[in-house]
Amino acid sequence: MPTWRPTVFVERIPQLAEIVIRRRADIIDRGTDWIRRLSTDLQGKRPRAETRELVARNYEGFYAMIVDADTQTRDDFIEFVTAYRSSMEFKISTLLRGFMTFKVGFEAVLPEEVDDPVAARELRDMVDEAYFDSCFLVSDVYASKLKARLHQTEAELMRREKQAALGRLVAGVAHEINxxxxxxxxxxxxxxxxxxxxxxxxxxxxxxxxxxxxxxxxxxxxxxxxxxxxxxxxxxxxxxxxxAVDQSSEQRRSVDLGKYVGEVLASLQPLYRRTALTVRLESTAKIMVSVMPGAVSQVVTNLVSNAITHGFESGQEGEIVVQVSKESGEFATLTCRDNGRGIAPEARDKIFEPFFTTRRGSGGSGLGLHIVHNIVTDLLAGEVQVESEPACGCTVRIRIPIEA
Ligand SMILES: Nc1ncnc2c1ncn2[C@@H]1O[C@H](COP(=O)(O)OP(=O)(O)OP(=O)(O)O)[C@@H](O)[C@H]1O
Ligand SMILES: [Mg+2]
Structure with a gap:
């Protein structure tokens, strides 16, 4: 379908068409010679006939566009070269140079065809316009293909990283259980x-x-x-x-977060009843969230038992505060704060890794926070952050969407 016309000198199209058709072989040959001379890389190395074939396809594209006002052939050619190119390392300039073969070939024969400098300039301008138009188009097409490939690579990398993480986990379990x-x-x-x-x-x-x-x-x-x-x-x-948080094991339902966390804390009393620690809930407003309650309970249990076991010496006085609040209309936050010994800076980056524990040999498996992380990010679609300075306690902040 005709969609394109040079905006300049439309009346010169018949003259241009006549030259381009009659001198087809010369235009292609000169374009071929030019690009082979210029490119020491790909084009310079492949047989001349192959390069010539590509230059000929390029010629057909430009011919169709300028003479027939049909951009389809040119667009097909762009599809062809970008598909072919995007599979290897290469510079976009190489593609644009390929497009220039028509322009170079045409300019080489032009002085042999037209004496009048005004006519020559107008004919050249028309070819230039087609050339630049194609350059912009090929850059766009190539960039979007590159972007698509990048996304694909990214997805593949993530898949591999997940697999590698699972492999490490299995190896870790085997080692720990051994x-x-x-x-x-x-x-x-x-x-x-x-x-x-x-x-x-x-x-x-x-x-x-x-x-x-x-x-x-x-x-x-x-x-x-x-x-x-x-x-x-x-x-x-x-x-x-x-x-491996099992998504199907529990139904999501609407719970009053503060009330529910209070019940969990009460059930954890045996952990702290005979210590000098106070465990307190701070919850002001009623926040209804749609969650799997078991997941919330598991998270709170892990955080509180961590604070009790890692935060304080036995017999030491201290405070553990679990706070539930609303952040805007969309998110609820659940914070567990203790005023214990805190986490050493060198350990902070590792605490979510499976099997990282500072209490190996005295009951720690190092899976607690890894499980918390999985539950919060996978099951509750939220985020978890830890802030801690040695001797200043530890704060774990969790943010979950209210309507997950
Ligand atoms: N409240 C805290 N205060 C000080 N250190 C903490 C606190 N919470 C976690 N940690 C540190 O983070 C490490 C990892 O915690 P995580 O819950 O993953 O494992 P763990 O408690 O050692 O073992 P598990 O939970 O599997 O029994 C702990 O070994 C501890 O060093
Ligand atoms: Mg733990």
């Missing part, structure tokens, strides 16, 4: 060996009271060791199951 299971196995095989020994003495009739007594002590100790370690392994598995 130790307690190993200890439990050692304990159980110790029991088996001791039983065999004592059984043999019993059969031979040489079983002494002192042997039996020692046997009881040994077995009790080994069984306790195995149980403690199996317990620890089971705890790790439980935590690990929570890492």
């Amino acid at each position: 130790t307690p299971i190993g200890v439990a196995v050692t304990g159980a095989s110790f029991v088996r060996d001791r039983v065999a020994e004592v059984e043999q003495s019993f059969r031979q009739g040489g079983l002494r009271k002192s042997t039996i007594q020692k046997f009881f002590g040994d077995v009790r100790e080994a069984a306790n060791l195995s149980l403690t370690n199996l317990d620890r392994a089971a705890g790790l598995v439980r935590s690990f199951k929570q890492v």
